[in-house]
Amino acid sequence: SQQGEEDPQALSIQEGENATMNCSYKTSINNLQWYRQNSGRGLVHLILIRSNEREKHSGRLRVTLDTSKKSSSLLITASRAADTASYFCATDVDSNYQLIWGAGTKLIIKP
């Protein structure tokens, strides 16, 4: 079953604007991770936030985690054309030996 569900499915914004993507999940997690995928090839690990953390930053990325709402958000500030990609959230749960993946958000940055 799908644990993570990203929202929106697709997002198109102007370069320089901020992009926010959300991920909801169903069961308790150990951590939640965000990945980026360019052009349908390999995914790149962006950031991992543990269940006892509420916010984490990495460069222009800001991730929040609300375990009471079972949701996370990924904010990309000052977007660039190179940020055009699909973004996936994945959750690490005790009952599973592998990450559980959402369906992804397709982000398009218009120049």
Added chain:
Amino acid sequence: GAGVSQSPSNKVTEKGKDVELRCDPISGHTALYWYRQRLGQGLEFLIYFQGNSAPDKSGLPSDRFSAERTGESVSTLTIQRTQQEDSAVYLCASSLGYRGGYGYTFGSGTRLTVV
């Protein structure tokens, strides 16, 4: 190696032929995962290795699919008698441990086209 290496990067094969896809994980990564991704879709889990053991093969779509891993090194995914619905990108990922706490490192994938 520095990253996860997959070969070939692209493979076009005729329906009914067998194909073998290869994954070289990062040295020291004990966990290895295979996924399939159809165009515009999410990741479909196929199989996972902890060392050279595959505790769960339930993700393999049919008995035409098999995978093996040598020690904590190279893994091969074999698809026999390929069908057009097997066309997809096959992604391999490795991780320091079998739990998700370490994050995954992905290869660039093998794009398989069955004609």
